[in-house]
Amino acid sequence: MPALDFHDYLKARRSLIDHALERYLRGSKKQPQTLYRAMHYGVFSGGKRLRPILTLAAGEIFGGKHKYLLPFACALELIHTYSIIHDDLPALDNDDLRRGELASHKIFGEGIALLAGDALLTEAFHLMSRPQVAQALKPKLVLEVLHEIAHAAGVGGLVGGQAVDLEAEGREVDVATVEYIHVRKTGALILTAARVGARIGGATPKELRKISRYGEFLGLAFQIADDILDAKGHNGSRVGSGGAGDKEKKKATYPSIVGVAASKSRAQELLQHCLKEIELFGKDADPLRGIARYVVEQVQ
Amino acid sequence: MPALDFHDYLKARRSLIDHALERYLRGSKKQPQTLYRAMHYGVFSGGKRLRPILTLAAGEIFGGKHKYLLPFACALELIHTYSIIHDDLPALDNDDLRRGELASHKIFGEGIALLAGDALLTEAFHLMSRPQVAQALKPKLVLEVLHEIAHAAGVGGLVGGQAVDLEAEGREVDVATVEYIHVRKTGALILTAARVGARIGGATPKELRKISRYGEFLGLAFQIADDILDAKGHNGSRVGSGGAGDKEKKKATYPSIVGVAASKSRAQELLQHCLKEIELFGKDADPLRGIARYVVEQVQ
Numbered sequence: 001m002p003a004l005d006f007h008d009y010l011k012a013r014r015s016l017i018d019h020a021l022e023r024y025l026r027g028s029k030k031q032p033q034t035l036y037r038a039m040h041y042g043v044f045s046g047g048k049r050l051r052p053i054l055t056l057a058a059g060e061i062f063g064g065k066h067k068y069l070l071p072f073a074c075a076l077e078l079i080h081t082y083s084i085i086h087d088d089l090p091a092l093d094n095d096d097l098r099r100g101e102l103a104s105h106k107i108f109g110e111g112i113a114l115l116a117g118d119a120l121l122t123e124a125f126h127l128m129s130r131p132q133v134a135q136a137l138k139p140k141l142v143l144e145v146l147h148e149i150a151h152a153a154g155v156g157g158l159v160g161g162q163a164v165d166l167e168a169e170g171r172e173v174d175v176a177t178v179e180y181i182h183v184r185k186t187g188a189l190i191l192t193a194a195r196v197g198a199r200i201g202g203a204t205p206k207e208l209r210k211i212s213r214y215g216e217f218l219g220l221a222f223q224i225a226d227d228i229l230d231a232k233g234h235n236g237s238r239v240g241s242g243g244a245g246d247k248e249k250k251k252a253t254y255p256s257i258v259g260v261a262a263s264k265s266r267a268q269e270l271l272q273h274c275l276k277e278i279e280l281f282g283k284d285a286d287p288l289r290g291i292a293r294y295v296v297e298q299v300q
Numbered sequence: 301m302p303a304l305d306f307h308d309y310l311k312a313r314r315s316l317i318d319h320a321l322e323r324y325l326r327g328s329k330k331q332p333q334t335l336y337r338a339m340h341y342g343v344f345s346g347g348k349r350l351r352p353i354l355t356l357a358a359g360e361i362f363g364g365k366h367k368y369l370l371p372f373a374c375a376l377e378l379i380h381t382y383s384i385i386h387d388d389l390p391a392l393d394n395d396d397l398r399r400g401e402l403a404s405h406k407i408f409g410e411g412i413a414l415l416a417g418d419a420l421l422t423e424a425f426h427l428m429s430r431p432q433v434a435q436a437l438k439p440k441l442v443l444e445v446l447h448e449i450a451h452a453a454g455v456g457g458l459v460g461g462q463a464v465d466l467e468a469e470g471r472e473v474d475v476a477t478v479e480y481i482h483v484r485k486t487g488a489l490i491l492t493a494a495r496v497g498a499r500i501g502g503a504t505p506k507e508l509r510k511i512s513r514y515g516e517f518l519g520l521a522f523q524i525a526d527d528i529l530d531a532k533g534h535n536g537s538r539v540g541s542g543g544a545g546d547k548e549k550k551k552a553t554y555p556s557i558v559g560v561a562a563s564k565s566r567a568q569e570l571l572q573h574c575l576k577e578i579e580l581f582g583k584d585a586d587p588l589r590g591i592a593r594y595v596v597e598q599v600q
Contacts, residue, residue, distance in 0.1 A: 031455070031460070032455070032460050032463045032464045032467070034463060034467060035455060035459070035460060035463035036455070039455075082418075086414060086415075086418060089391070089414065090410075091389070091391070091405075091409075091410035091411045091413075091414045092411050092414065092415075105391075109391075110390075110391035111391045111392050111466050112463060112466065113391075114386060114389065114391045114392065114414070115386075115392075115459050115462055115463050115466070117418075118382075118386060118417075118418075118421065118459050119454055119455050119459040119460075119463075121418065121421055121422065122421065122450055122453045122454040122455075122459060123450075123454055123455065125425045125446070125450045126447065126450035126451060126454050129443050129444075129446045129447035129450060130447065131444070131447070134440060134443050134444075138439075139438075139439035139440040139442075139443050140434060140439040142439075142443060143429050143434050143439050143442060143443060144429075144431070144434075146425070146429045146446075147426060147429035147430065147431070150422055150423075150425045150426035150429060151426060153422045154419055154422040154423055154426050155331070155332070155335060155336070155339075155419050155422075155423065159335070159415050159418050159419040159422060160331070160332050160335060160419075162415055163332045163334060163335035163412060163415050163419075164332045166411050166412065166415070167332070167334060
C-alpha cells in the first residue's frame with residue numbers, strides 16, 4: 001500500500017472512530033456535567049487511535065463489519081484513555097502535559113480526573129455489554145471478547161505492568177524486567193486490539209494465531225519506539241511538574257539499558273517479524289503492514 | 301426470623317463470600333506482589349459484605365444456587381472495595397482510616413492504592429465474564445446482568461454520584477441534591493445487588509419489580525443511617541488527615557439538612573416500605589427483612 005493510501009486509510013478510520021466515540025459518550029446524557037467534560041477532554045485530546053484502528057484493520061481482513069467492530073474498538077480506546085488520565089496523576093507519573101496539552105488533572109483537579117478515569121474504564125464494559133451488541137453478535141462471543149479485554153486491562157496486563165513499572169522506578173533493572181513491564185503495560189492492550197478485531201471478524205484459530213503473533217511483536221516494537229522518542233526528547237509533550245521525563249525519573253526503558261542504536265535495530269527486527277506473520281493474508285493485510293511500519297519507522 | 305437466626309445467617313453468608321473472594325483473588329497468581337497485597341488488604345479489611353449478602357439473599361428466594369450467585373455477588377464487593385480505596389485517596393476524601401484500619405494509600409502509597417482500585421474494578425468484570433459463568437448460565441443473561449452492574453458502577457450510578465458529591469462539597473445543598481447523590485453513590489449498587497440476585501435466581505418480571513422497589517428503599521435507608529452514624533461521630537473510624545469527618549468537610553448529608561430526628565423517622569419510614577414490598581415472598585424473604593432492619597435499627 002503506497003504511503004499516501006495508508007495516510008488516507010488512517011484518516012478515514014480515525015474519523016470513523018471519533019464519530020463512534022462521540023456517539024457512545026453522548027449516550028451518558030452529558031451528566032454530571034464536569035465529569036462528562038473531563039471524560040470527553042481525555043478521549044478527544046489528540047490520541048492517535050492506534051488501538052481501535054488495529055481492531056478495525058484486523059477485523060477487515062476477515063470481512064468484519066465496522067458496526068460490529070466499533071464497540072470493542074472504542075472500548076479499548078476508553079480503557080487506554082483512562083490509563084493515561086490515571087498515569088498522569090501526581091500519585092503516579094505526575095505529568096502536567098500530555099501530547100502537548102494540559103493533563104486532565106491540571107484542568108479539572110485531581111478528584112475529577114481520578115473519577116473520569118474510573119468512569120471511562122467502567123463505560124468500556126458498559127459499552128461492550130450493550131443489548132445492541134449482543135443482538136448483532138453471539139452473546140457467547142461477546143462475553144469471551146469482553147473477558148479477554150478485561151484480562152489485558154487488569155493485573156495480568158495493563159494495571160499489573162503499571163504496578164511493576166512503579167516499583168522499578170529509581171532501581172537498576174535488566175532487559176527481562178523492562179520487557180515484562182512492556183508486555184503488560186503496553187503490549188497486552190495492543191495485542192488484544194488486534195486479536196479482538198480478528199475474533200469479531202471471524203478469523204479461524206490458525207488465522208487468529210498469526211494475528212496474535214503480529215500483535216505481540218507490534219506491542220513490543222511500539223514500546224521500544226516510544227522509549228526511543230522519550231530518550232531523544234521527542235516525547236517532550238509529556239512533562240512532569242518537575243519537568244522530569246522518563247530518563248530523569250530513572251524509568252525502566254529499553255534504550256537506557258541497551259542504548260538507542262541497539263533499540264532501533266531491535267525495533268526493525270520486530271517489524272520484520274510483524275510483516276512475516278501476516279504474509280499469508282496478502283493485500284488485505286496492507287493496513288496492518290502500514291501500522292507496523294508507521295510505528296517503527298518514525299524512530300529510524 | 302428471630303435475631304439469633306439472622307445473626308447466624310449473616311455469619312454463614314459472610315464466610316461463604318469471604319472464601320469465594322479469597323479464591324477469585326488468588327486466581328490472579330498473587331503477582332505483581334505489592335499490587336496483589338494492596339488488593340487483598342482492601343477486600344479483607346473489615347467490610348460487612350452487605351452488597352454480596354443482598355445478592356445471595358435475594359437470589360435464594362427464587363431458588364438461585366450459590367455457585368451461580370457468587371461471581372456476581374463478589375464482583376459487586378470488588379467494585380465497592382475499589383470505590384472505597386479511591387474515595388479515601390487525598391485527591392478525594394483524604395481519609396487516613398477506614399473501619400478503624402489504615403486506608404490503603406497510608407500503607408501502600410498513593411500510586412499502588414490507585415492501581416489496586418483500578419485492578420479491583422477491572423477484576424470485577426473479568427470475574428463475571430469467566431467461561432465457567434457463561435457455561436452455567438445463559439450467556440445472554442450474564443451479559444445483561446454485567447451491563448446492569450456496569451451501569452450502576454458508572455456515570456449513571458456510583459462514579460456519577462461521587463462526582464456530584466465532590467462538587468457539592470462546601471456548598472449549600474437541598475434535600476433533592478442529597479437524594480440525587482445518595483441514589484447514585486450508594487443506592488445504585490445496593491439496588492443492583494438485590495436485582496442481580498433475583499435475576500440470576502430466576503425471578504419473574506413482577507417479582508423483580510418488587511425486589512427492585514425493596515432495593516431502592518434500602519439503598520436510601522442505608523445512606524441515611526450512615527449519615528446519622530457520621531453525625532453522631534460513630535463512624536469515627538473514617539478520619540481524614542485533618543481529622544475532618546463529613547460534617548467538618550461540609551459534605552452533603554441528610555441529617556445536616558433535616559436534622560437527626562427527622563432523618564431517623566425517614567429511615568424508619570423507608571424500612572416499612574422495604575418490608576411491605578417483600579410481603580408476598582413470605583418466610584423466604586426473612587433474610588431480606590433482617591438486612592433492612594439491621595441497617596435501620598442500628599441508628600434508632
